[in-house]
Amino acid sequence: MIRALTGFSTRNPWKVIVLWAVVGIFLTLVSQALIYRVTQSQSGDFLPAKYDSAAALKVAEERFGVKPDANAVTVLVARSDGKPLTGPDERRIGDLAKKLGSTRVEMPEPSEDAPPFLAEDYAQTPKVSTALVAPDRAFELLSVQLTGNSTDPGMQDLYRAFRDDTKEDFAKQGLRTGFTGGLADLVDTGDAQKDTEKIVGMVMMGLIVLINVLVFRSVLAAIIPLLAVVIVGGAAAGAVVGAAMVTGIKLDTSTPSMIGVVLIGIGIDYFLFLLFRFREELRAHPDRPARAVATEVSARVGTAITSAALTIVAAFATLGIASFGQFRVLGPAIAVSVLVMLLASLTLMPALLAVTGRKMFWPSRALKHEPRAGLAGRIGDLVARRPLALVMASVALLGALTAGLVGIKMDFDTSSGNQDTPAAVTAKEVSRALPAGVSDPTTVYVTTDRGKHLTAKEVSPLSAALAKVEGVGQVGKVELNEERDAARLDLYLTADTQSKKARDLVEGPVRDAVAQHTPDGLTAHVGGTAAIFADVATAVDHDLKIVFPVAAVLIALILLMLLRSLLAPAMLMLAVGLGFAATLGASTLFFQHLLDKPGVNFILPLVLFLFVVALGTDYNILISDRIREEMERPGPARAAVSRAVRHTAPAIATAGVVLAASFGSLAVNVVPSTQQIGFATALGIMLSAFVLSIVLVPALAALLGRSTWWPIRPDRKPRHDDQHGVPQQHEPYAYQQSSYQQAQYQQQPYQQAQYQQAPQPYQPPHQQHQPQSHQHQQPYQRDTHTP
Numbered sequence: 139m140i141r142a143l144t145g146f147s148t149r150n151p152w153k154v155i156v157l158w159a160v161v162g163i164f165l166t167l168v169s170q171a172l173i174y175r176v177t178q179s180q181s182g183d184f185l186p187a188k189y190d191s192a193a194a195l196k197v198a199e200e201r202f203g204v205k206p207d208a209n210a211v212t213v214l215v216a217r218s219d220g221k222p223l224t225g226p227d228e229r230r231i232g233d234l235a236k237k238l239g240s241t242r243v244e245m246p247e248p249s250e251d252a253p254p255f256l257a258e259d260y261a262q263t264p265k266v267s268t269a270l271v272a273p274d275r276a277f278e279l280l281s282v283q284l285t286g287n288s289t290d291p292g293m294q295d296l297y298r299a300f301r302d303d304t305k306e307d308f309a310k311q312g313l314r315t316g317f318t319g320g321l322a323d324l325v326d327t328g329d330a331q332k333d334t335e336k337i338v339g340m341v342m343m344g345l346i347v348l349i350n351v352l353v354f355r356s357v358l359a360a361i362i363p364l365l366a367v368v369i370v371g372g373a374a375a376g377a378v379v380g381a382a383m384v385t386g387i388k389l390d391t392s393t394p395s396m397i398g399v400v401l402i403g404i405g406i407d408y409f410l411f412l413l414f415r416f417r418e419e420l421r422a423h424p425d426r427p428a429r430a431v432a433t434e435v436s437a438r439v440g441t442a443i444t445s446a447a448l449t450i451v452a453a454f455a456t457l458g459i460a461s462f463g464q465f466r467v468l469g470p471a472i473a474v475s476v477l478v479m480l481l482a483s484l485t486l487m488p489a490l491l492a493v494t495g496r497k498m499f500w501p502s503r504a505l506k507h508e509p510r511a512g513l514a515g516r517i518g519d520l521v522a523r524r525p526l527a528l529v530m531a532s533v534a535l536l537g538a539l540t541a542g543l544v545g546i547k548m549d550f551d552t553s554s555g556n557q558d559t560p561a562a563v564t565a566k567e568v569s570r571a572l573p574a575g576v577s578d579p580t581t582v583y584v585t586t587d588r589g590k591h592l593t594a595k596e597v598s599p600l601s602a603a604l605a606k607v608e609g610v611g612q613v614g615k616v617e618l619n620e621e622r623d624a625a626r627l628d629l630y631l632t633a634d635t636q637s638k639k640a641r642d643l644v645e646g647p648v649r650d651a652v653a654q655h656t657p658d659g660l661t662a663h664v665g666g667t668a669a670i671f672a673d674v675a676t677a678v679d680h681d682l683k684i685v686f687p688v689a690a691v692l693i694a695l696i697l698l699m700l701l702r703s704l705l706a707p708a709m710l711m712l713a714v715g716l717g718f719a720a721t722l723g724a725s726t727l728f729f730q731h732l733l734d735k736p737g738v739n740f741i742l743p744l745v746l747f748l749f750v751v752a753l754g755t756d757y758n759i760l761i762s763d764r765i766r767e768e769m770e771r772p773g774p775a776r777a778a779v780s781r782a783v784r785h786t787a788p789a790i791a792t793a794g795v796v797l798a799a800s801f802g803s804l805a806v807n808v809v810p811s812t813q814q815i816g817f818a819t820a821l822g823i824m825l826s827a828f829v830l831s832i833v834l835v836p837a838l839a840a841l842l843g844r845s846t847w848w849p850i851r852p853d854r855k856p857r858h859d860d861q862h863g864v865p866q867q868h869e870p871y872a873y874q875q876s877s878y879q880q881a882q883y884q885q886q887p888y889q890q891a892q893y894q895q896a897p898q899p900y901q902p903p904h905q906q907h908q909p910q911s912h913q914h915q916q917p918y919q920r921d922t923h924t925p
Contacts, residue, residue, distance in 0.1 A: 143484040144436035151489035162369035165376025174290035176382035184463030189673040194665025197583040201624040212577035214316040216277035239266035272571040289391040316564030326559035355502035367405035370482040374475035403797035408483040414789035428495030436488035442763040445700040446756035447480035452692035453752035462677040518783035522776040525840035532834040542723030547737030573611025575631035580666035582627040603655035609643040640668040721822035739811040754826025775843035794827025
């Protein structure tokens with residue numbers, strides 16, 4: 139199947155390229171137009187109905203008419219001169235609030251991020267009501283509700299229009315305004331880091347191009363992979379959006395950006411794997427047609443790429459069994475995207491190699507001479523000569539980092555981390571006079587059976603009990619719905635509702651008080667941001683215990699099928715497991731101990747497991763596949779390992795740096811949780827590439843020799859070229875001057891072949907490191923014998 143796809147693509151390259159270009163551009167436009175119609179920004183909507191906060195959301199929607207995509211904004215109104223509000227001031231505020239609640243906010247001109255033909259019309263009349271007056275009468279708060287997807291640029295533009303109109307109306311009355319709450323905070327944070335994100339994005343793209351230029355000394359080799367990955371990424375995003383539209387599944391707002399980061403990283407990686415092997419084979423066979431080389435390389439490397447991609451797919455697909463809906467949709471979405479990238483790796487990338495041929499590496503002259511062994515050769519030599527020492531050093535390093543797990547704590551803070559935005563400044567002003575949670579109340583819903591009526595008096599005992607809970611600053615009045623079969627109580631906590639303190643308060647004392655003081659015959663549920671995140675933490679903890687073992691088993695099965703061995707997959711799984719533990723330990727040391735953070739983000743272990751284990755396994759698969767290929771040739775096993783490291787280490791190192799840069803771009807985000815994910819994932823990828831794949835796994839293979847592939851060892855028979863029917867020319871050993879070579883190599887002669895002439899007489903391996911012209915090889919003579 140793999141050979142059929144790559145063969146068809148290299149025989150019909152222009153058809154494949156044009157097809158991908160058309161489909162990619164079309165699906166990119168589809169994804170841009172529809173992405174915000176298949177995403178939802180409310181975390182509570184991803185929780186199973188069995189959780190208390192999810193049940194509260196259902197009551198709010200069914201009995202109080204709260205829309206799922208409602209966005210609350212708190213407006214602070216104060217006198218411009220700083221004096222306390224007077225009675226006339228409060229009346230003017232009330233009149234203006236009524237005017238705002240009856241005036242339709244029209245959509246402004248779309249921003250540059252939302253072209254007119256893609257923008258959705260969010261024009262609406264907001265719900266506005268007066269809320270609280272500060273005890274010192276320094277300000278009054280208004281509660282505003284706008285409906286729509288808060289992450290949609292069109293919805294954010296509508297909020298900006300409402301904000302600007304409100305400021306202008308109140309300023310005419312000598313009043314100043316401030317805005318805070320979920321939507322206000324999201325918009326202000328986005329505006330604050332908008333330029334930073336653009337700069338980081340350009341720097342990341344520039345870095346990828348620069349790395350490729352430095353490695354290949356070629357313009358095409360630097361630009362073509364990036365353009366191809368961008369087109370494939372658009373196609374993948376369109377496929378995910380289309381699947382969500384067909385199935386009716388709602389995606390999390392972070393899904394599109396996560397898909398982009400993953401695909402740029404692995405797409406460039408897969409292209410690099412092909413480019414390095416393509417260049418290697420072009421050097422080895424200068425007279426062979428480039429298209430034939432592209433066909434053979436694509437088929438050979440395509441096997442490793444397919445296994446690597448399926449490993450990622452398996453890891454992320456396991457999220458489909460998670461109870462938390464955000465994981466349940468994120469995993470399959472990324473899995474679908476990776477499958478699209480895999481298809482491109484087996485079709486589009488081979489087609490591009492076939493079309494460009496040797497011009498891919500223009501203007502570099504590297505194809506005309508055999509490169510020096512360089513650092514990769516020296517590392518391969520060292521791995522072959524000192525495998526035990528390198529294994530012990532690698533395990534010691536990873537073990538020391540793993541020790542950071544001692545005392546690890548989970549941090550559930552989901553705040554933006556930016557305390558300088560207008561929304562954050564307004565929130566601080568409110569918290570100085572009122573409970574910190576006044577702009578985002580925790581809500582208790584009390585219900586009775588349909589047809590029965592509730593009274594405020596029945597709920598009063600519960601209200602009084604909640605007011606006595608330490609940490610509850612104030613309890614709002616009892617509100618009944620129109621049918622009078624449900625009541626609502628707003629609790630204003632003294633802690634920030636997104637903080638761990640608020641979650642502990644809701645999950646413990648508040649819910650205990652509700653359970654003890656809810657009147658018989660009534661049902662109560664606790665909702666709101668703090669309650670939702672408390673339940674999310676519980677769901678995530680539950681899912682981690684299921685996803686980890688299932689993903690590990692699936693990855694192990696894929697390795698078994700690829701490597702056709704029992705020992706090698708076990709070796710790789712132990713290596714990546716140690717790499718995962720070391721990465722999490724290092725992240726704990728850095729964030730929790732060095733930076734004195736409350737802990738590591740609660741979602742970080744799962745993210746690291748999926749990305750570091752799944753993506754890091756890519757490099758292990760590549761080096762293992764090459765080691766097995768080299769061991770199929772005659773000669774000592776350690777020589778095979780040395781050659782594998784020499785040829786594969788540059789590709790792994792380059793791919794690791796590119797992928798780490800892709801994820802590392804997230805580390806400059808102002809949101810603490812995103813910073814941790816970016817830093818930790820980049821670190822994990824670097825450890826996987828430079829420690830596990832280039833050192834530890836080859837060193838273990840050198841120690842075990844051909845027993846690595848137990849119970850089926852590679853045959854040491856010359857492999858034949860498909861077209862010529864003669865043995866392939868073998869590459870020089872990477873560690874030619876070692877004493878080990880002198881003792882062992884001469885006992886293992888192997889054959890050479892040239893595609894332009896008959897097989898040459900035997901030459902001892904210890905002389906094969908000398909560069910030879912393909913046109914002028916001298917027959918080797920031993921003593922007075924001429925073979």
